[in-house]
Amino acid sequence: MSYIVIDYLMRPTLRQLEYIVTVARLGRFGLAAETLNVSQPSLSAQIAEAERELGARLFERSRASVQPTATGTEVIRRAQNILREVEDLRAAVSGGVPFGGRLRLGVLPSIGPYLLPRVVAAIHRAQPDLRVIVREESTQHLEQGLTAGRLDLIISTPEDHPNTRQTRLFNEKLWVAVARDDPLSQATGPVRAESLSGRIFLTLDRRHRLSRIVYALASDCGGIVSDEYEGTSLDSIRLMAASGAGIAIMPELYAMQHKDRKTEVAIRPLAIAAANRNISLLQRASDSDPTGLDLISGALLSEVKSLGLS
Template identity: 45%
Template sequence: MSKDAPIRPSFRQLQYFVAVADHGTFGGAARALAVSQPSLSKLLAAMELELGVTVFERSSRALKLTSAGEQLLPRARYILQEVREFRAVARGAHGLFGDKLTIGVLPSIGAYFMPLANRSLHFLYPKLRLAIQEGSTVQLLEMLKNGRLDAVVGTPTNDPDIESQVLFAETLYACAAPDDPLSAELGPVQLSALSDKPLLSLSSDFRLTAIVERLAEEAGTYVSREYQGASLDAVRQMAVMGAGVAILPSLYAFAEAVRDPEFVVRRIEHPNAFHEIALHWRRSSPLKTDCLELAKHLIDVKKEIRAKRTTAFQ
């Protein structure tokens, strides 16, 4: 091979390979990468030819990895992860994470915390751009471990491959139908007052639901399996319709109560009625210093949000 010959497979070929595997279609991967589908297909076909293996089994109905593709995919992810971190370290002298951070967050964090955090970080690091992916902590940590994310804001984990920094704890609030006796008062509510109704939460993919299940057990009630929401908005609407009592984290509860004065939520008076949030990164990542700095900024943002709360939400 000539000393000037390009290294094969190229970074771009690996990037395209992983994108197609993640999206399940050439079209979806092409749109995500902002390239034409023919260009993507051509580059991957060239990679397969150069490697002498087929990585995707193509048919009119589905696209799936071959046995060789399944073996190569985690290695491709690892290489892309190492290159991203190599670039971030090289750019580190210019600011936090260089110029881009790909971060996974819980839905309540994404909608009710990250907009303010993004503004704060942009003020401190004008060149930094955040790419945000929402999901459950379980889903996001898997993406973190395989290199698709740089960091995750989610619930605590004992995973030995992950390092973490606790950020804050969200107090949990109860929301019931407007004609429910629980909605006739303001102020804290005792856990015992929830004993005669099912509690409503997200699907079991979210660790918040495990907390709600423990609270339900202490209250002598249960978490409804018939009405599990895909979003906090859905959980809230189910409660408003009388299906039970929604248990909501404070970021969501406070923001919605400010937006809608008719929305009644009451803080649950119980030592276990909280939802702890932490920042996670790979233990092997060279970006630990940046992650710890980011954690400090996120903690400051939460203090800013807390300072704006009215007396009813203290």
């Protein structure tokens, strides 16, 4: 009688794949070791063993940083997929909690506080054991986080994330905020392009899609984007507009929070064709639809409808 001996020990191991992905995400062995709660020598040894098993060098190391090799980039991508599949497997056998019990959701800071509170509450009611971890980041950092596997899903402007699967949420119009003594504050209707000629526009820094939209609007209207001030938040831009430093361009969700308040600015809608942006729920193109995606998109679309967006 003959026997076939099967080695059930997968190499590299899942733990080693987790180490590889974490080092790639953080770019430093020391920081990765701290995040993983292991010693740096142990982390280095495990990755060296994985490299021996795979027969390829995965990282180029320097004093300043760690960069994946060409082979390492492919290994990291596949490792991210394997780890996500394992999370889905665990969810399937542990009561069906989606995203392995933890959804890492990235969102634009100009969207998150005004769209997500009731969405997160609805998700919690439907899946009490699912933790929703929200990260507010710039467009650029959302792209990096989704690509690296640091984020499971993101809510952002779809044109900035071409290699994704996209669920459209809504089209958001843009508004203008001006100081109370500004001539534009004397009316309440939509503001047209000719009224903005020669004006100074205020916006976020250039890592944000909103900044690029504002630059295009300024060009179309004959205005100028301020080279003396770049805001880090919509609140800071609004306050600068209140001081008379320029006009602030605001997304609709934010503007709706302030338009009926007796604040230091007057807020009016823009009647300009390009004064809008599309917002979508995005996932990696290489991913199959994760368990729970319908729950997340459904909660978001329900909130969008309640807010009167389309």
